[in-house]
Amino acid sequence: MDIDRLPVQLEFFNQIRASLPSHETLVDVVADILRVSNDSAYRRIRGETPISFDEIGKLSRHFKVSVDKLLNVKADSYIFNGKLANTQDHILDKWLENVLAQFEFMRSYPGCKLYYLAKDLPLAHFFQIPELAAFKFFFWQKSILQYDEMRGSRFEIGQIDPTCKMLSEKIVATYNSISTIEIWNAESVNSTIRQIEFYRDSDIFYSKSELLMMWDIMEELINHLERQAECGLKFAFGQHPQPGMASYEMFNNELILGNNTVFADFGSFKLTFLNHSVINYISTQDDRFNNYMYAGIENMIRKSEQLNNVNEKGRLSFFNRLRHKIYDARKTN
Template sequence: MTISSNTQAQFFQSLKHTIPSYASLVDEVAETLNVSMDSAYRRIRGEKLLDFEELRILCQRFNVSLDKFFSMNSNSIQFQGRLNTYHEDAFQLWMEDVLAQLSLVNSFSHRHVYFLVKDMPPFHHYYHPALASFKFFFWMKSILYYDSLKNEKFAISDNLYSRYQELTQKILKVYLKVPTSEIWNEEGLTTTIRQIEVYHEMGLIKNPQDTITLYHCLLEVIDHLEKMAETGKKSMFGQTPTEESAEYRLFLNEIVLGDNTFMAEIGDTKITYLNHSVLYFVGSVDQKFNESMFRNLENLMKKSTLISGTGEKERKQFFNKLRKKVQAKISLVEV
């Protein structure tokens, strides 16, 4: 089996978008196929057509699908992603995948990530160790169904964060270097608030004081988000932006409830990630699909209020509303 030189050129172009900008496609191809640099160049230029076995090896190495290249005029849209593996290192693998995806985005000089927020993006939970510990516990117990946590209850003192601290800090450091636009509304905190509330009501938080502490941690994260929005720059928790801090744009849309879609713009390519199974995402580099998604995001931002770096009144009103949601829950626990 062989493919046309035109289709082969498109295939190699898609491979190029899966490697960091500093990496060499010809080096990667030569090493993967165990051929000379000249032979790799000839394949990339379409002078030598790939055979079926070479296609299989390259697809496996670069984790791409050939489907879209053999159905160029169809309405199909190809996605790739990780599925829930339901074993005890699933969360570790998920975190490593998040780091790999962010690192790939950050490797490009032109890069930007757009979030259509339904739930507060996971990175913002990482700012506070106690809040991160709770989210890690919740994800592993209620989403990934860890057998080891089946009969366990959450306690801040268990410090689950410490087990993933190094990986979490790596993710945060890369995330803070990537320019980001987020489209929020008041419901962006609802999921996290509800998770804390339900665990408290079910007795899955050992000490009621921990519930109150978690809500206060959430208030501190809200304070930090407001400071980032005010400066229009990302920063580590409790710190001011540095020269490496990336742009942070926050939009308020009071009509549209997001769906946790996010798009990465890298170089001249866009990748859309759609949420599934709560934690996981599938991504597509389909050009027509991504351009359509990007136009939708652009329209949403145009119809939203930019509250980062400007719009002080709207910004203060928005964050005060978020605080009131959390404070109302604190009052119920303290009664």
């Protein structure tokens, strides 16, 4: 047996094991991907049989394991994975399917805790109310992805693709089942407010009733999030909290505005999702990067005001500031 090879091969399978959903077994998945027997898969996992370069390639691509990291190549670099939304080969419903898959993966680990550093409203909250989801889908397709068919179009609040609507509802239900800590700033609502104002000033709303409804919906969403913060639980818009629901912690950080980073702590491993180009994310499972990120998040939490449960004064003050921003924007209609 090659003693020098053994620690690297064992660590390779340890990383794969850490990324497996709780309902899957390592030996079954490895045997299926490599098309070998379970006994042969066991021998590779235990290091008794060396894995070939071809097998390393198949497993690392499937599980997104960094071979560079295992071999200590370029210790100052990090391997990220991600898909790019575009108008050619990655339409909106495919992007939503990817978002849903990430949340479903987190939900498959009962002990997973999700951290969200909110520069904007956390992504799933846009989908709490169908009319707000319709607005965000329209905005992303027209102003970010610049779909050709959206040129000259105006926003009608009832127009929403059925598939996107179904996927957004699943995203909300899945997100609401994951214990979450969100770190906000009063500026976190600004970008959505400015998007509504821009479409108002550009005469892109089909009618004034659509515009007024968007302001109503924004306030309703803020009220809903305030109720979640008050009881410390996540629940669907228009519903009531029930025992056993996922926990919800909310913090206000006056010093730092988040960057829409999403951090998932699975216990045995961690994942960081970095936001870029408005709606895209890249992710890494690199231990050194994630430990650094986790330490930074803990520091942000220590310097933030918790808005949950007993802090009625701080919570009321924070959410009143958000409502006042919406009120000020609405006055100029």
